Amino acid sequence: MTPRTSAQGRSTAFHTATTSVEDYAKTIYGLAEWDGASVTASALAKTLGVSNPSVTLMMRKMAELGLVEHRPYAPIALTDAGRQLALAMVRRHRLIETWLVRELRYGWDEVHEEAERLEHAVSETFVDRLDMRLGHPRVDPHGDPIPGPDLTLNYPQTELLCRVPAAAEVRLEQVDDGVPDALLALDTHRVPIGAHATVTATEGGDVVLSPTRTVGEQAAEDIRLTHEITHAMRVSLIR
Amino acid sequence: MTPRTSAQGRSTAFHTATTSVEDYAKTIYGLAEWDGASVTASALAKTLGVSNPSVTLMMRKMAELGLVEHRPYAPIALTDAGRQLALAMVRRHRLIETWLVRELRYGWDEVHEEAERLEHAVSETFVDRLDMRLGHPRVDPHGDPIPGPDLTLNYPQTELLCRVPAAAEVRLEQVDDGVPDALLALDTHRVPIGAHATVTATEGGDVVLSPTRTVGEQAAEDIRLTHEITHAMRVSLIR
DNA sequence: AGTATGGTTTAGGCACACCTAAAACTGCAA
């Protein structure tokens, strides 16, 4: 493949970003953001589905590009430039997903893969026009906030579902679109973004969610969720 | 870049097609189709903007994949499989352009580059849904016919403008979206696809086009077109 | 027919991104 600099018209010094570089930046950002943990080389390798040495090599390259901070054997962090690139990719991804669901009638569980490819192919112009056409949405179909044109992102006060204490009452805010099982679980039990529920039990990592019934709806059944799934959801605590 | 097999969900044996292979197939098809000439290695190299040896190597590869017929030192031709791939790419390209113009308010002179990148990133599913949303258009914004889902293509009886005899009366049918000057010329002189005109003079390859004035329109001025531009337009002869 | 001229192919290399296997480092535990 050509030394492909993916989409043209990138705003600043991102001309050098290849598809891979974009993916690495986005993944580092996601790991740090979603989990709040410090990013290790092996976590990155596992998430991206590449070997450990590949990560080392890429980190050297991205450090030279000024996108990551990485001293040997130390954890990995994005620089400001790296974060900008990551946020630009997140913006692309989420706008594309919103569009696929709204206008091409994709299911919310189908959009991830498609967006994953498209986000590397579209231009800055495209993103801006799409944003305009969609009416500057602030949240994508999975409840994830969409960075604005200035790449700022206002996260609501949310918590990973797997970290919520038992007996808490919560509102479902976000689902990680990269975890099909999580989307499927919510879909089959008819639990949409914004649904209220009580966390009734926690044992061995699993969580049981009791949806609070809404006026005019039949009582939904309890849902048992594995750790992998509760790790892919974010909720806000009520009261 | 990964041995990227571009978009998933390709119908038949195209799983092996990389972005480059797709571009080669499309270009070979375009050269053979638009000009009706036999495709030489150097013509291909020039059109694709690569060196001659690169073409040789790629032809070897594509011959092994069963996409082209190519004996050393002989001209290049697509096999049936190769033509299928090319038509699939043409379909993608033209549907995407139609969509960009209709729904994202792109100018018809802006869409080519964007479509060029997107066509390698979208899935079969995406193409089908786009086709449905657009109402199964049969022609793109440049007047080029769009292959149907079965990849058949009905060309109207057209002729390259540069080959039309002087004093002929013609109807503008297609413009090659890859030639910005042609699009610009038509745009500035307000000559849309479907316009009628008389070819009033031909000298040294250049052509002068006298638009036939339509009811209620002011008489348009004559337009002088270089050979490069008349080579990028197709017309049907009236009577 | 013999040679010149051009297009075509081989030869040798580079950049990107990935891999496995082996060496090197960190930090915790005995």
Added chain:
DNA sequence: TTGCAGTTTTAGGTGTGCCTAAACCATACT
């Protein structure tokens, strides 16, 4: 404090696609 386990990095190698320079063939011209 020393050793070991696990992580991280180096070393060496693959596949794709591109390049320049040099050899090759095929045809057109004298």
